[in-house]
Amino acid sequence: MPRAAKGKALPVQAPAPGSASEAIDRWFEQRGWQAFAFQRAVWQAAAEGKSGLLHATTGSGKTYAVWFGAVLRALMQSQRQPPLKAGLRVLWITPMRALAADTGRALQTPLEEILPAWRVGLRTGDTSSAERSRQSKALPQALITTPESLSLMLSRADAQTQMAMLDMVIVDEWHELMGSKRGVQAQLALARLRLWRPGLVVWGLSATLGNLRVAQDALLGEGRGVLVEGRIDKEIAVDTLIPPNPAIFPWVGHLGLQMLRPVIDEIDAHATTLVFTNTRSQAELWYQHLIEARPDWAGLIALHHGSLDKAVRDWVELAVKQGELKAVVCTSSLDLGVDFLPVERVLQIGSPKGVARLIQRAGRSGHAPGRVSRVTLVPTHSLELLEAAAAKRAVAQRRIESRPVPEKPLDVLVQHMVTIALGGGFTSDALFDEVRTAYAYRNLGEEEWQWALQFVACGGQSLAVYPEYRRVLPDEHGVYRVPDAALGRRHRMSIGTIVSDASMQVKFLSGTKLGTVEESFISRLRKGDHFLFGGRLLEFVRVHEMTAYVRRGNGSKAAVPRWQGGKMPLSSELAMAALECLQEAAEHRYDGPEMRAIAPLLEVQQRWSGLPTAQVLLAEQTESREGHHLFLYPFAGRSVHIGLASLLAWRVAKNSPATFSMAVNDYGFELLSLRPVEWQGLLGDALLSSEYLLEDVLASLNATELAQRRFREIARIAGLIFQGFPGQPKSTRQLQASSSLFFEVFRKHDAGNLLLTQAQREVLEQELELSRLRAALDDMRRRSLHFYTTRKPTPFAFPLMVERLREKLSNEKLSDRVARMLRELEKAARK
Template sequence: MSATRRRQAAEHEAIESWFQSQGWAPFDFQRDVWRAMASGRSGLLHATTGSGKTYAVWMGALLHAMRQGVPMQGRTAPALSVLWITPMRALAADTTRALTLPLPQLAPAWTIGMRSGDTSSAERQRQDRRMPTALVTTPESLSLMLSRETARDELAGVQAVVVDEWHELMGNKRGVQVQLALARLKRWNPRLIVWGLSATLGNLADAMHVLLGHEDGALVQGRVDKTLVIDTLIPAEPGRFSWGGHLGAQMQKPVVEEIARSSTTLVFVNVRSQAEIWYQLLLQERPDWAGSVALHHGSLDQETREWVEQGLKAGELKAVVATSSLDLGVDFLPVERVLQIGSPKGIARLLQRAGRSGHAPGRPSRVTIVPTNTLELIEAVAARRAARAGCIEKRATPEKPLDVLVQHLVTVALGGGFTPDELFDEVRTARAYRHLTRDEFQWALDFVEKGGASLAAYPEYHRVQLVDGLYRVPDRAIARRHKLQIGTIVSDSSMQVKYLSGGRIGVVEEGFISRLKPGDCFVFAGRTLEYVRTREMTAYVKKAERPRGLITTWAGAKMPLSSELAEASLEVMADVERGHADEPELRAAQPMLDTQMRLSKLPTPSTLLIEQFDSREGHHVFLYPFAGRYVHIGLASLLAWRLAKEAPNTFSLSINDYGLEMLSAQPVDLAPLLDKRAFDEGDLLHDVLASLNSSELARRRFREIARVAGLIFTGYPGAPKSTRQLQASSSLFYEVFSKYDAGNLLLSQAQGEVLSQELDIRRLAASLARMRSQRVEAVNLAAPSPFALPLMVERFREKLTTEKLKDRLARIIRDAEKAAQP
């Protein structure tokens, strides 16, 4: 054996020895990653949560560094060699602790640091003097490092980059930010290796290619015999009729009993308001748990979140009610149980949350779904079946977002400067920009150099200039402003609702208002209002004397049902129709399913159910495409618009994840639905834009783009600009570009993002195609069916008090129960 082979064998033995000292034995997939990284290959590791992904890639990074001659021993710490990118600051601290553990035995000379928005100024100054050997950071902090004049000196020696939780970054602009940063690092070091970690991705090969750009890589799938239990907390009385939140109060005591039986429990919910409600419900039932039950979501301050995370790690907390803020790979070994309140709405999300329990190799993971309505019993069965079949949602990278490119041009100009030809070639190696044309790149360069066609007269938008053959940022004020808002995260805003005549009514999400056209009516605070206009983050309305147009009722702040889970749910109902209902959830849901089949039919993959019902309110039409609430928003507006074109009518719309309701004052001719004319694709783009307030949607989306592209400044530390100021600034730019720079590509991007993200036009088109291929089952209802009632309740909630809603529901259910009798 040669000296090189002996040395390499000794390096592997040292790692195996460290694993043994921890009482572990390496898995085959970990050794596969070590061999690939030691030989200089990039790749993607996909393995279940808690199976040892971190140490698979960390040991591989150490082996690769050894092969590159980076010293492991000695008094002086080697220069920066490994970057570990994590999507969350909370993960950064946890990862840093995990990476530090083996160093005293394997690489005592190495140092590890953390750099994120939470890093103290003193620690930043220490890193500025000398970077650690390995640095755990976030996409935003890495971009900030690239904006430093010394960026190349500090980062050109990096040998390996690890991107943790790649599934969380891949499908958004933060992932694009990472792609551009990797393209820059690869230009400085062509031998750089890049590895991604993921536990929940459906399109692995594509995910790896997005991460690695044009480079080929090793796809390693960790197969660990890890027991995964997905079960359901069955309600005592599911009922024959149910609606959103119907079972919540009934499940309060069973949830408390489950928590009482376990050491530490994570209680996951889908939205922050739900987290607040369930935190209070637990304490109402068990006041003695005060101090041992905690709350965790993104709106809480950093100090509170850290206190909760440390309490979980130490096993000091009985339960934590959390949103997706605790989804990702923070290692909480004491967690014994995971409860999911309501449907997870996606397979990947369910698996990710299940992995928070038994977060160690060999320990079983268990997640228990707590239904909040009877239909979620169906989703629970569908989710379990899909998880067992490995049917996980796919992610796709955004296509050449020019706002991120514009920001990157200024970042690179600050970080040493660039020449256009070289940077164009570099940017095109990022997967998101593989189709970027030279004209588009030149437009972005002209925009940051001269402000484009409409901002040429304003020096503050001449951000880069050609200096000694390189594009740089010579203005210090511009440089400071840019560094203060590097990043792509832009939060949604709330808007005030006021009468034109004066008087404040309340606050709603901006996303809701942006879908309204002047003249549209909506129900809010128990009143029917007519939307007039939006000015400076305020929606002005007047009382609707005689409602016209669409009366809209949207349920906001909810996650949409994924395509995969929707399809699995329809398959479950097809099985029920065939008489296969053996699982405990289906036995519990049987009274509701029997009632649905008695009053109507069940939707299945091959049939489209359309129900019609007349009441004192008007004429109801219910459709059940099972396409998720985002698609149903566009679909409901589109179908109502098309039906109203054939025969003028006023429609009130209601949607949920399963279907949509169109309520009209005049009878509806169902012929366009029955013969499927209304489902034709036709000029889908035109019709969708005509049925919604597309210009207002684009204006709202443009504000995010303008912030990322650096057109609007969010303010200095301690003196942030108000949301109203930002809205006014972005609206001004939108108007200026629309009038004087119609070819501005940021406007085109805003319109494209509305279609691809706000309305999910691709999935909407696919849903219409599916509806055309299905057999239409039309039913005239004698009373609202169990599937129709939840849609009616969504609408009632906006205009009825709790007591009036209770009375109305009692009457409807009494009539429906009577109609459902054999």
């Protein structure tokens, strides 16, 4: 919103009867603001006791739309009845505890004039024990919390009493929560709160989301509530830094540091810039190179990602808000919520891989109604120019990805059952009916419920003899409670669905905290090895009690930590937009600077082979000293291509024994065999059939190993594995050994264990994206197959070959090999 003129605000009288909305209007007018129509629509709906979902662009005023709905309800209630006793009236659920403090300041500001008796409090993992103790005695009128902290509150025996005056729940950034188990955790908590408070008003805030009706149903219940869309003209400008000489044979995997100078020029030209990268490793490298190139920026640019210590992140966020930093190199840790008005520019290093992610990051600049949000894409290799052109097209047409809601995750359910058993207890039939009101469990069957009940009561069929898995037991009235205080303490320490590899604290020998690094990375280091972390060159000294102690490095070559989850697949919406751009290129139309810059690459690709489009499935076959290569380009994203490559190799080898090496990227995949394969005749309806897809995928992959990896996460959430007491965490090796043991025991002695079934389903749905794989097969059959035999790898094939070589060569040997290949290919392209 436009900023008010500076000066002391006029005093606002307590609202007279009938003037509740006038008090809010006065507050807006004093700041020179004018409420938008969608804000007033939310206020009106909330005043009438309606729940709903607000969908509006980032930076358009969503926070005050729902917050003043809660304030208006409080003002109206104070007119109808005597002053209300102190107690919790509004719960604000945020997906990130880092956003809590910023949100708290925004909510508290108007209360000083409109509702001076109200106080906003925070309850997250960062809340001090002293503050928690104060809240145990008396909660503030408004409390900002996370799904995990809310579940922890529900585990208290007096939880219902604490929530006795709750009037409204607001779920911020619902689009970020709804597609995860944390969103399911929030659904279950809301089901309990609605049981206690039948008239509870619930509102969600959402931006950049394609399936709004599903989002509304998941939050409010099927067919319930209202949808308010904040249709204000928020301009989003997307442009691209064009490399001076885009390579015709791109080496995917370079970090784009050839674009360092243009990035420096952009940062130099603006007051404050956010430089987004897709991975924490990439952020570390870019920050280091920026400092090396501009040492005068020391203290003016900063690094921000989720593994840095909270104190470091807090300092960076405050410095950005106060306009003290020239630039911040960051990851998705700054995607959400935090209001950075001073930010003028946003740079995206590499492809965003998704339209919603790009729009979200663009909204970090111009973060106020009426201001333009601008994001500049920085390609890290030539083919990302194609993705940049596709992103511009998709953003202009607002093709935003949908987010699926998890279906019946039983690990979250059994955790919730123990939580409710701690928070006063439950009877089986009543909790079953309550759980089924949560969208994720609307199709939960009686047999599944009874299995879950048996699992928390005795550990299921195979763990019944172990007392520690008898977590809830019924009393003489059929009320299930946790029978042992020690079990209750263990459960409370394990509440939550965020699961990652065990991390180690990184500290200087003096004890100063730097952040956390995955244990798997530290385990590969020897004393004296160097690595980059937090923008510093560090020397590894020793490990003691899950802490890696370091000292400052001396400038020798450094490794960079590799965190899990680094590779994001290309979304379907972005892939389709890319194929549309390729269709125009096939007709020799190159619209926009990105397509004109990549034209030489695409022309060589067409001269040697062809281009994939929405109507054309491109296949290439070539021979080298390594063997016989097939390159196929469905443009379905990395995850789907893993499944496709494995599936096709298995189906071919089933009829004619063969061994294949594979490589995948977002555009296609390579299958390499020692013997020739008649691919042109094989790539037909039979090979690309989606019939028996599930069985064939399970047979083509090491499904047991994939399911066992996924089971580790499920076992932790379900409470089978205890991660250790504070200060005494178990190592990754211990946790993996425990989960592997459970996995084998269940497989051999409890084959009907539904957590095993869930592990397999999550592998298929989330890792291999089975539904998207099925759609890709159907689409490939629909397209016209254009098959080419080429003498050399084409510009599209070259990065796939490099991807495969990277798996078996060191960085130095890979660079030498790639350089030789490039010389040969570039010479051939000039002919």
